[in-house]
Amino acid sequence: MRLNARYFDGSNLEGQTVDLDLSPSLAVIRPVAGRGVLPAIPSSKLFEIHRSADGNRVDLGVADNHDIHLMVEGAGVAAYIDTALPALGVEAAAQKRHASVRLLAIAGGVLAVLVIAFLQLERLVPVLVPLESERALGERLMEGFVESSDAVCTNQVGRAALTRMVNRLSPEGTLPIPLTVWVTKSDWVNAFAMPGGQIVIFDGLIQKAQSPDEVAGVLAHEMGHVEHRHALRRLVRAAGIGFLASMVSGGVVGDVSQQLLVMTFSREMEEEADTAALKTLASAGIASDGFAAFFERLAAEDNESDPESLLAGSTLESLLATHPLSKERANKIRSQPPLQSISPALDETAWQALKGICSPQQAKMDDS
């Protein structure tokens, strides 16, 4: 059957009327005006741009040559074309599918490279950000913190004890950045390291501790974060991941994935800080048993209490939430070789003074 069609090859908008002869292998096109011969088109390359609802019109395109349009009109042409070309549309779709798979593979590769590059970005922090800048940033951040909190503990005897402990753990020059340790009046059992050598300990942790060695262990751990500049690296990573996640997902899953990735990576940092802490404790001659015991006691208490409390609490609320105690971690701390000469991190008088760091005092003196 010959079909009446109009043929356009992109050379102009007028086109020409043609006779179209369709077979499963070839579409032969003859101009009605009889001048010249038009190139035949392999039927496998034909695809359907559109067909009218009444089936009296089908518009055909050519998969690898968008210049060509064939507008086929006549009663029942759609039904006829479906019989003459049973594979119409499928071939073009198959080509597209093939291209899509290739593109998805490329996309996956590019994305993986991007993600890896982003996760490595934080490693540049020690190279790119000078210590003075980090110090200044930390001071800025703490300015806001100290201003917003009237609960910074300043009991001078307590501060003196704290200073003694800090100096014992970190004699002059062992850390790249000078330390500033704050204690704030709060029941939270936690401590964290900010950028630029700023460490904050919540009084709840000091009250919970049963010996000065336990506080020293946590302090040494936070100093490990300072030494490796984890706080700044975490900021950089969180910003990078957040950006990447929102780019990838169009903002749909950004927050969730960001939280997950930040959490998992902070574990790696915790291990690094632990290693540094054990070294610090050893060189200061303080037993690491207190460090381990403190975490184990917290974990035991946590199991007895409502298991949901860990989930319900914010990440800041529990030391265990931000410092999950794994078997390996406990074992690593426990398996330290015994030190030759050890002494408590603070003597009994100084330890009592540290416990009272948040109690009011008569005369205020600047002791920082």
Place this chain on the structure above:
Amino acid sequence: MPSDANTAPANAAATRHTFEFTGTAGEMWPIVLKNLLLNIITLSFYRFWGRTNVRRYLWSNVRFMGDPLEYTGRGGELFVGFLIVTVVVFLPLVGLLTWAQALMARGEPFGFILFSAGYLLLLWLAPLGLYRAFKYRMSRTRWRGVRGAQTESGVRYATEFFFYTILTVFTAGLLLPFMEAKLYTQETNNRRFGTGRFSFSGSSGPLYSAFLISYALVVGGYVLVFVIAGNLAKLGFVAILGLYLFLGLAFAIYELAKLKHFWNSTKFEGAEFVFNGEIGELIKLYLGNILLTLVTLGIAYPIAQMRVVRFMTEHLVLVGQINLAAVTQSTEAEPGFGEGLAEGFDMGTI
């Protein structure tokens, strides 16, 4: 010779060239739902291909002089555009802004300068992205095998947009019609179909009466709210929604004036466009689309777009003779990828 004699009177008679839209919501929904499903599975990475599916359907159902448009763009091209712009533009920009913020945190004034410069750069990049999207879409639009084109790089467009926006802000929005007419002139005069040219001969003058009515209604609406309720926070959700609806409808007056004046002053190769929509129809379109999008939480957005396309095809006519034989294939280069920049600004919406 006989064919020449036949075509001349036929063309003379058919000087009203109409558009037609043959798509239906019933056919669009399966596309929308398939895209939604694949977007969820692929963490929304499918959106480039999904958008392409929607466009292919919309384009192929638009008929001009009886013949359909063809959309020849590919999802992969949009995706590559997205990747390139992410690496070349957005990552460095985020780095710059982060650095600027770090400097600001340290109290260095240079940080503030850098930060402001970064944001001004965004104001320039957004219209550039829009123009690049025009370029891509025109180049991927075929009718009778001939493709469209948008000439120029978009740098001039973005620069004009940048300065006019600043001027408009400083004149409390009163320069908006002026700005929009200027930009529309540039868009239109650089638009081609094959070798055929679009041209715009209007100006912002005829827009101002409608604009001032819309402007007065919007300002009046706000003043009323502040006088009656003191401030927006005291209003309930329904009242706020009502206010936004009112503001939107007030602006429909201006939008309609724009559609009429812009299209009625636009020509293609000697034939003139005529837009014959009326305010009631436009408001009906807006209300329907707002409702559709709100009720389906945005899922039905492509359906809303389809309603816009149908509205335009129903109300737009091209009047006059076009020498179809003289319009030949475009010689403009086709961009190899598309719309990454617009995507970044959430403008690759159609």
